[in-house]
Amino acid sequence: QVQLQESGPGLVKPSETLSLTCAVSDYSISSGYYWGWIRQPPGKGLEWIGTIYHSGSTNYNPSLKSRITISVDTSKNQFSLKLSSVTAADTAVYYCARGGATILNEAFDIWGQGTMVTVSS
Amino acid sequence: QSVLTQPPSVSGTPGQRVTISCSGSSSNIGSNYVHWYQQLPGTAPRLLIYRNNQRPSGVPDRFSGSKSGTSASLAISGLRSEDEADYYCAAWTDSVSGWVFGGGTKLTVL
Numbered sequence: 001q002v003q004l005q006e007s008g009p010g011l012v013k014p015s016e017t018l019s020l021t022c023a024v025s026d027y028s029i030s031s032g033y034y035w036g037w038i039r040q041p042p043g044k045g046l047e048w049i050g051t052i053y054h055s056g057s058t059n060y061n062p063s064l065k066s067r068i069t070i071s072v073d074t075s076k077n078q079f080s081l082k083l084s085s086v087t088a089a090d091t092a093v094y095y096c097a098r099g100g101a102t103i104l105n106e107a108f109d110i111w112g113q114g115t116m117v118t119v120s121s
Numbered sequence: 122q123s124v125l126t127q128p129p130s131v132s133g134t135p136g137q138r139v140t141i142s143c144s145g146s147s148s149n150i151g152s153n154y155v156h157w158y159q160q161l162p163g164t165a166p167r168l169l170i171y172r173n174n175q176r177p178s179g180v181p182d183r184f185s186g187s188k189s190g191t192s193a194s195l196a197i198s199g200l201r202s203e204d205e206a207d208y209y210c211a212a213w214t215d216s217v218s219g220w221v222f223g224g225g226t227k228l229t230v231l
Contacts, residue, residue: 036220038166045123046158046166046209048220062217095165105213107156107171114165 002027004096004112012090012119018083022096022112023076029054030074034099036108037070037081039092047092051099052079059104086119093117124149125210125223132229138198141226143210145191149221153213155193157186160207160225169208170195197228205230 008020037049050060100106157170170186210223
């Protein structure tokens, strides 16, 4: 059964770069699928951050695009998120998830458990 | 304010049927699939309905989805206490080439 697991620092200082990794098990990323990052500020709703295809092509949330980099490392079977110049507004639970096999508008069917990231000095 | 509009809360008694609406536009719901997610307290979201009205394996048939024009609905029949959760609709938006989520609806089982 495919599983996703987020990892990274739980505390990031303002103006620094948030870096998270999503390790995928029981499926080879290089075989296909879109892979995404979604976040949820405390007590609020879900916000899509961005999606990457196994080939490396990306789609980013326009409101975050200038600060986001999503990449895939097929050798480690994982994909990563970098969010630069963070502020307190970036404090959230960050989820990674699997999207459609070949089509962008398919649902995120498998989610990681999420990792809480707090931005504070 | 979310691009997809959901009621903040709905409630019902055990056994009752409730519906949650999700309103969008021609560039998202009107031209793409709608998906629904259930988020139990303290857990990650779980896919509940995909492609407007399809249930993943393991989702009870008490949950059903529908779509008409630029709106969609999630119906839960035979309400149970374990259905108490937050529910989110989502759709791809062609105009920005990205995903949009509804603001979420908190279901309370009285």
